Amino acid sequence: MKVGENIFYKLKRNNVAVYVMAVITLVSVVSSAYFSYQTYLHSRNHVYAIDSKGQMIPLTLIDQKKDRIRQVMANADLFVNYAYDIDAFNYKEKKEKLSWLLDNHVIRIFKNKENAGYYNQLLQYNIIQHAKVLPETMKWSEENGKYTLRFISQIQIINTGQRQVYNIQIKLNMIDVSINYPYNPYGLLIVDYVEENKVLIQDVEQLKEME
Secondary structure (H helix, E strand, O other): OOOOOHHHHHHHHHHHHHHHHHHHHHHHHHHHHHHHHHHHHHHEEEEEEEEEOOOOOEEEEEHHHHHHHHHHHHHHHHHHHHHHHHOOHHEEEEEEHOOOEOHHHHHHHHHHHHHHHOOOOHHHOOOEEEEEEEEEEEEEEEEEEEEEEEEEEEEEEEEEOOEEEEEEEEEEEEEOOOOEEEEEEEOOOEEEEEEEEEEEEEHHHHHHOOO
């Protein structure tokens, strides 16, 4: 600073420069935070894949969740097929396949059913069971990585030409695990299973639906 220059004028100019830099810095920080937040919101609903041309393709996580729910429902179909659609010739194979879908708790439930004669009646009375899920009854929810399904499975029991049909209200809880194809093709493990209700169907028209 030269002799005779106004020191207060110099300080004032320096202060203005500091204020300008502070404002620019603040705007930069706020802008960065805003764009980071927008990127976060976008990433919650999108993931990206690289196509054969090296271009990024957005895939919505919402669609992924819908696909996962369809897999959960397909796993319930698989469960019903292995657990209920059985006869004297295929029950051993299906019992083995069923075990790959269940955790130890549910395996014990089916072990108790087996001890109570669930499979022996197939051999003793030559019973044939056909089963299907009624898709219109399927209700699901998801919380903390656990899927809960409630649905009705219609079971047709054929015993020496006689037929009975039951609607069984079933509740399943599933969690994500590693896919183990072909034993556990959807990567879902059933950790809880309850037969909440069982009703004998006596309406002739409803029985015809099974034919």
